[in-house]
Amino acid sequence: MSETKTGGIKPKHQRLVLLVIALVALIGAGLLAAYALSNQASYFYVPADLVKDPPEQGRAIRLGGMVEKGSLKTRTDGVTIDFVVGDGMSKVPVRFTGITPDLFVEGSGVVAEGRMEGQTFVADNLLAKHDENYVPRQMGDMTQAQAKAVVAETK
Amino acid sequence: MHAFANPARFLRLARWLMPLLLVSGLVLSMGALLYGLLVVPPDRLMGETVRILFIHVPSAWLGMAGWSTIAIASLVELVWRHPLAAIAARAAAVPGAAFTAICLATGSIWARPTWGTWWVWDGRLTSFLILLFLYFGYIALSGAAQRDMASGGGGNRITAIFGLVGAINIPIINRSVVWWNSLHQPPSITAGKSAIDGTFLWPLLIAAVGFSLIFGGVVLARMRTLLAEIQTEARLRRKALG
Numbered sequence: 001m002s003e004t005k006t007g008g009i010k011p012k013h014q015r016l017v018l019l020v021i022a023l024v025a026l027i028g029a030g031l032l033a034a035y036a037l038s039n040q041a042s043y044f045y046v047p048a049d050l051v052k053d054p055p056e057q058g059r060a061i062r063l064g065g066m067v068e069k070g071s072l073k074t075r076t077d078g079v080t081i082d083f084v085v086g087d088g089m090s091k092v093p094v095r096f097t098g099i100t101p102d103l104f105v106e107g108s109g110v111v112a113e114g115r116m117e118g119q120t121f122v123a124d125n126l127l128a129k130h131d132e133n134y135v136p137r138q139m140g141d142m143t144q145a146q147a148k149a150v151v152a153e154t155k
Numbered sequence: 156m157h158a159f160a161n162p163a164r165f166l167r168l169a170r171w172l173m174p175l176l177l178v179s180g181l182v183l184s185m186g187a188l189l190y191g192l193l194v195v196p197p198d199r200l201m202g203e204t205v206r207i208l209f210i211h212v213p214s215a216w217l218g219m220a221g222w223s224t225i226a227i228a229s230l231v232e233l234v235w236r237h238p239l240a241a242i243a244a245r246a247a248a249v250p251g252a253a254f255t256a257i258c259l260a261t262g263s264i265w266a267r268p269t270w271g272t273w274w275v276w277d278g279r280l281t282s283f284l285i286l287l288f289l290y291f292g293y294i295a296l297s298g299a300a301q302r303d304m305a306s307g308g309g310g311n312r313i314t315a316i317f318g319l320v321g322a323i324n325i326p327i328i329n330r331s332v333v334w335w336n337s338l339h340q341p342p343s344i345t346a347g348k349s350a351i352d353g354t355f356l357w358p359l360l361i362a363a364v365g366f367s368l369i370f371g372g373v374v375l376a377r378m379r380t381l382l383a384e385i386q387t388e389a390r391l392r393r394k395a396l397g
Contacts, residue, residue, distance in 0.1 A: 016234045023319065030323040034334060042336040043277035064336055101271035103200050111338055127270045132343040134205060134351040136196040 044111050047090040055116060063092060063121050064111040064129065072106050085110060085121070096123040103128035162382055165239055173375040180368030184213075187362035195354055207265045209359055213366040214258035218286060219325055221251020221370070222318075225293065226325075229318035232311070239378070241311050242385075244318055245297045246377035250370050252290035259283060270338060278331035279339035282324060289321045 034041075044064035045055075055061050063085060071084035080097045083106075094112055104110060109129030114122045191209035198205035224247040232240035262280070263273050274280065296317055300310025332341045343350045351359065 012235060019230065019233055019319070026320060026323055027326075030327065034327055034330070038334060041278050041334070043275065043338055044336050046336065064338075101269075102202075103269055105200075108200070125271075127272055127275070127338060129338055130201065130269055130340050132340045132350045134208070134343065134355045135199045136352055136354055 046087040047085055047092045048087055050092055050116070050121075051090040057117065058115050060113070060115055062111055062113050063094070063123075064109070065092075067104070067106050067108055067110050069106050085112065092121050093119065094121045094123055096126055098126075100126055101128040103130060162239065166379065166382065169375045169379055173372050173379070176368045176372035176375065180365050180370075180372055182365070184362050184365030184369060187358045187365055191358045191362065195358060198355075201269055204265055204268050205355065207261050208355065209362045211258055211261040211265060212359055213363040214254045214261065215283070216363055217366055217370050218251060218255035218258050218283070219328060220367070221247050221254060222286065222289070222322060222325055224374070225251065225318040226322035229315035232315045233319070241315065242378050242381045243374065244315065245301075246374045246381060248290060248294050248297060249377065250373045252287065252294065254366070254370070255283070255287045255290060259287060275338050277337040277339055278335040279328065279337050282328045282331050286324055286328060289324060293317060293321065 044062035047063070047065050050063065065085040065087040068084040068086045068091065071082075073082045074080070075082065079099075080095065081100070082093065082095050084091050085094050086092075094114075096112065096114075104126060109131055111127040111129050112121060112123035113125040113127070116122075188209055191206050195206065197203050225244045228240045228244035228247070231237045232244065259280075266275075267273050293314070296310075297314045300314045303310040331337060332339050344356075349356055
């Protein structure tokens, strides 16, 4: 392309303006698409979603949230567990038969794959969700407030 | 910026900068990785598998930084017709793809014991896999454009446009864990604060600097190779014609 002047604007600047307009349009389209996807692209429902808009019985869904402290109980058969998944607003009781992942403990995050049967979520598979906190093992026994203080000191 | 439009001046700079970046990068990342492997205590919940963090996170950053390099170089190429920009963009593609692949592989290995699965189709994992496929597409396209050069095709411009359009995936990867519920954890390090304890954070940051230096060194090395290839081809063509 020859570098002739077109209407007083340098071709360089014309290209820059064109590209910037194209990029703004593209990013706008991308953000709109991502925003429209906000429900479909979620990997799981939280308990509040299930309570607000109950899915049909038996449809395969994923439920994610925190395992409520003190809710985990093992049945007499030894492999079936009952626990409650909460998100701070709503709670859903969950039943699962099988081997749980290592990180599955009370107070930690979990994603359960399964379906609603009555008011109970029956899980076929459990995935442990790790949060964004990384804490060395010797600090794990402290209370959360103590651990926070230590983390703040070493930062 | 046009100070480096002259490849000869760039090559003089690259000749000493490349080994410097590679050696310092190797020293820093080996140190950080060994420290992470041998000295750092196990994590409260994850135990020993936390050590994969020191490879996984820097690789993820560089996978994304690689495409950002491609996008910026493509913009410079399209707007200012800078002669080295096309070469810089092409040089960043293979190391970027390699780091993306390392990130996906280490993440998968970590996920098996931690989450209980090798792979899930959540927002973060899926968008990062798309990044790897974008790299593959870019590498194939830029290779075709280079072969097309002899016939004077506009392949370089198409490659640059692809590099720019693909950049839309970068903010999506970055925000995926915030916008959508995902199995992948939200960002631990955000502007000004970190949810990673100091004992893990420092080796992680040093590894990230080391990996970045290696990335820079590899990009410079590939730029030198690509320039030499172009020069050889031009010389051969002149010989054939003369």
